[in-house]
Amino acid sequence: MRVLLLGCGNVGANVARQLVPRHPELECVVGDLDQGNAEKLAAELGPRVRGVRADVLDAACLDELLDGVDLVFNAVGPFYRCAVPVIEAALRARVDYIDINDDHDVAEKLFLDPSWHQRALAAGIKLIIGCGSTPGLTNVMAKLLADRLDKVREIHLATAVPFMPEALSPAVVDHMVHITAGEVMQFIDGEYRQMPGWGGRLEVPYAAPFKAYPSFFIGHGETVTLPHFIKGLDQVTNRIAFFPEAGSQVWRSLLDLGLGSSEVIDGLGISPLKFLTHHLASEAGRKSLAVDLSDEPWAVATRVEVVGERNGAEIRNVLEYHINLPVTASEDSTADPTPTCARLVIEAWLAGKVSGQGLLAPEVCLDAEAYVHAFACESGATFISTENQVKRHLHA
Template identity: 30%
Template sequence: MRVLIVGAGGQGGPCASILAHDKDVAHIILSDININSAQKVAEKINSPKLTVKKVDAADPTSVADAAQGMDAVIDLVITEFTATVMEGALTAGCHYLNTAFYQPFFKQFINDEPLLFDKEFREKGLAAILGCGMAPGFINVIARLYADKLNTVDSIKLRIGKKKLGVEEMLSPWTPGWSTKQAILDCAEETDTFAEGKFSTVPAYSGVETYDFPSPLGKMLVTHHSHEEPVSMPRFIGKGLKYCDFKYYVSPQPAAFVTAGLASEKPVEVNGVMIKPLDFLIKLLPGAENAFLNEDPSKYDYMDKNQFVCMIIEVKGQKDGKDIHYKIHLPKLTGNAHELNALFGTCLVNVALPAVTGMKMALSGKYKGVIGSESLDPNYFLDRFLATGIPYKWEESIL
């Protein structure tokens, strides 16, 4: 397999490292507009399979030129470049996958319109998979796994909580591990939800509830959060789904940024200079790529013991005339950090490993056109995912 990665930032490094450790992969091109960033990542991975190239994700021709002779393009840049990277992959005759998406797809899902480039990818016998990271991605696949156990599905609720137990964590600069700008906008923007079989828009930080996560998280405030799952699942899961939402824990730091107006892109005057508050904030916060470049195995034990992520999926529906309520607990994908590093050269696999798994499913030839990660066969996906050796288990209960 030959893979072009577009974006050497927070997820580009882990993705390239995973691919470099994969015996099925022959060649990886890690590309970025900032060739120095790509080169630093390549130097850390130090694999003969890996080369770097300067690519402008805003220019489909630049992407297409880099993708010539490759089998697949994994898009790990910010969502404003989704359409141009897709077009470049299509022109080069490559399968395509991203780990996040926004417009024009949100509008097309909500209005039940054809998806951008769906017809063109189908005509070329290619797959384009939207949102195949951790969330969206892995969480969608698991939701599909349990939806498939039911005859009809009434609702899918997604809840994500995070907690860091160490005191020093409170004084560390905030970084989400992916695009800092997009993460802040996800907190600040209105949210699309799906209720009573219809889409609606609700304000940021609305729908407040106290959710009881497994220990050590416990009870946490969660609110509606701008995300892909509530707009894609109604189309791709179907089965009469009437309700779908995504609620995220209220993280104090980005909440403070938003309420202070620092998530605004409207220029303000400061000492005679017009600046956008969001630009100022992004300049101060650490870049997502630093997580991979500065990854320190000596801190793995601390991370395993003090940093927790919990994803909960609740799927309600009917099976053989009986009401069934599944509750699935997904612990963090980055646990057992030393073992992950031995397998993949990094423990930061939570987004990149589902992406690589989805890419392999695209290359199987089974899928055509533009689809969501919840369109993938969940059993086959999970077989491929677990076959990598990742020490991962989830818990299910029937309420």
């Protein structure tokens, strides 16, 4: 069994670090635009792993790499530039595909155009999109809660993260700007609607040690795929909060100042976004944008709320998980939940436990109970579940 792992950045490398020791039966190829990074990771992982140069924007390069491969996993971002070319190559090679796409417009392109599903069916493959922590685990958490109800009307997702601009890599800054600036897809009143990024302010309550934080619309795949696969929904929204609130205010200011623009400034030779990524990594940037985190938890919280009916009563189910951040810089692959989430999907595929064919998302092709349980056991995350009956006897 040969698996091609594309992308040797933090997430891609840590997926490989988790996967290879657990599966001695696999022949793995790790690919990166920087061949040196790929070869260094391969040497770390042992003789069953080979490092190669992989340019995901070069169709001929991809065709060569996918020849003889059983599965390709794509961790090359930003996905709004790098997902579709690899998907096209997987279709040409008739190779199953898994990624951690977290850009809303990729999900829109794929799931709102039925031709992608038809092409995958014709090729006899699975294209499994958005298999990280969010989207990915969040989708499965939503499905787990939805399965406990007779009818589901609303799904609301939210994430709260400490504002640490110095920890944002250039790729993460690019992604964060992309999903918070301009318009982002939400599912409102039974329709897909473009809403203002970083709009839709809502105080979202979290369990202790977190609290309620003002949260804002982001563009993620969940608002596209959940209404696609869970019928009868009226609302699906996704929001994010930086905490403390001063962090969200700083981010709003950066967007309002146009620092997320990728257009090159005449006479300067770089774009505002390029400047921003360098400024955030500089000593001056760290000092000028720092906020006081001393009274905040050193952790990330993700919250999924599902509202629907059971036995004629309106029920609100909430499932939340908290995961601690490392105290010091570390290559620990469990500090970020995304590699663990992705590796669990790859392992489900290896075990023949990914159901369906064609274009898929985690909520439709994974066993929700088993997946969430496996993540909880392996990640050390704290899960908090609550259920409230909002109103009795909706129907006379």
